[in-house]
Amino acid sequence: MADRVLRATLVVNHRIFLYGTLCDPELFAIVAGEPFNPRPALLDDHASVWARDESFPLIVRRPGARTEGAIVEVGDAAKARLDFYELGFHYTLEPVTVNAGGVALESLVYFPDAGKWAEGQPWSLPEWQHVFGTHAREAATEYMSLIATHSPEAAAAAFPQIRMRAASRLRAGANPTPHAAGPEMRVEDVNLSVSRQPYTKFFALREDDLQFPTFGGGLSEMVNRATFLGGDAVTILPYDPKLDCVLLIRQFRHGVYVRGDSNPWTIEPAAGRIDPGETPEETALRELREETGAVATKLFRVAEYYPSPSAFSEFIYSFVALADLSEQDGRTAGLESENEDIMSHVIPFERLMEFLETGAANTAPLVLSALWLASRRETLRRAD
Known part of the structure; x- marks a missing residue:
């Protein structure tokens, strides 16, 4: 019995060095499904740069350079989620040795496929957070919902449309439809019970079980509604x-x-x-x-x-x-x-x-x- 309990509590940890967008605590939590608990680290003879004309970074081998980043230790479930987010976009996980407070540690890092993107200017996480962060987090929320139904490659193929839908949701949130007649209804009072997305490609299909406020007061019966999702x-x-x-x-x-x-x-x-x-x-x-x-x-x-x-x-x-x-x-x-x-x-x-x-x-x-x-x-x- 004690042996079974010991085996059940064993967790396989994976040490991963992060250098780019996943150093954003909010994005990491969405992708990994757990809080961001980093340990500062340095990777010698490598540089982090923008992919030219893109909204994400690359890490490239460059003698004498040094990349600042963070290492995280995650279990199997979080690593599977990180792999899902990265591997479909022509990144592969490779071993490296990083310096964490003067201690050399073996780690893994997501490297881009050689020659896939051109190198741009030195990477800046604060700049990315200011310009792209809100949209990237919104897109990641839908992207990670596909983990049970899509391969990383299939999800990545749908990503351009996911990004458009994310921009649409942000635009709708910033410019809601003006209220034209009373009584004024509140979207916060909609009771969403279950939400599913059984199809995602150029369009997506979302199916919800929900209750909505009625004009007579109270909530409707639980109803099933389906909508095609498209960008603006x-x-x-x-x-x-x-x-x-x-x-x-x-x-x-x-x-x-x-x-x-x-x-x-x-x-x-x-x-x-x-x-x-x-x-x-x-x-x-x-x-x-x-x-x-x-x-x-x-x-x-x-x-x-x-x-x-x-x-x-x-x-x-x-x-x-x-x-x-x-x-x-x-x-x-x-x-x-x-x-x-x-x-x-x-x-x-x-x-x-x-x-x-x-x-x-x-x-x-x-x-x-x-x-x-x-x-x-x-x-x-x-x-x-």
């Missing part, structure tokens, strides 16, 4: 006041296809997801160039909205832009990396209004932007 997005409709024309794009849309529509090539404004660190305006200008080649000279914000709040978390910022469209009709564009195949169509404004009447314009951002433009078209033409 922009749409941008270019208008040329001199030509009195708009530019529309046409492309294959899977959602229209799976509904059974025999014409899944929709006409729309240019559109795209907001990358972390971008403003909606910056995204609109970038997407317009990428998808059409047109350059906006002025932006007008049309509206900010949830296109289908019962089923999608996506939030859209729609714009109309002034642009020279004289050379844009019939161009094809799109990013090869995203398998985009996009054709531009420059049409008279009156034809756009016909599209509204016939139903050829049947995407919400286009209808909304077209109606906004119709109400301000004459003003824009006079100003030009």
Whole structure:
């Protein structure tokens, strides 16, 4: 009996030298699932640098250099979580000897695959915490929820979308929907019982069992709700006041296809997801160039909205832009990396209004932007 108790209490500790983002106590706790209890340490003949044009560091072998960091001792469970967070991003765990208060200790360190990223400036944890820390912690929360269902490589493949969703949640927290009518309800009063995320890829699916406050007082019955998770997005409709024309794009849309529509090539404004660190305006200008080649000279914000709040978390910022469209009709564009195949169509404004009447314009951002433009078209033409 005593032997069984002794074996049950044995914990295998792994000593790991940390030099980068995991030296942030909050991020470490999210990833490892336990508090950050570091011991300062130095690694000789190595340097920690930013990966060029990225938001994370590298450790590189450099004779005569010295990297300041910390060692942690973790059990099997925490090490498995740290491995999950690191190994899918082309890092491998290798043994090193570190100096901890004058004592040489064998440790492990996550090294990047050779040649994967270019070296940048010397790494700064305070700079990272100030610029990227909040977003990285938010993304890590969703990322670590995948540990039971995804390999490190599969989770890493979904990370760009996870980062977009994290930025979306932070944007929503900073700019909540204004209260328009009483009684005022509090999100803190929603009772979330169980939350699951059974699918994560370009989109994610979140399923919750919850109770929400009712207008009559008290809580609803326990209900099951599911929502597709997406990042925030922009749409941008270019208008040329001199030509009195708009530019529309046409492309294959899977959602229209799976509904059974025999014409899944929709006409729309240019559109795209907001990358972390971008403003909606910056995204609109970038997407317009990428998808059409047109350059906006002025932006007008049309509206900010949830296109289908019962089923999608996506939030859209729609714009109309002034642009020279004289050379844009019939161009094809799109990013090869995203398998985009996009054709531009420059049409008279009156034809756009016909599209509204016939139903050829049947995407919400286009209808909304077209109606906004119709109400301000004459003003824009006079100003030009």
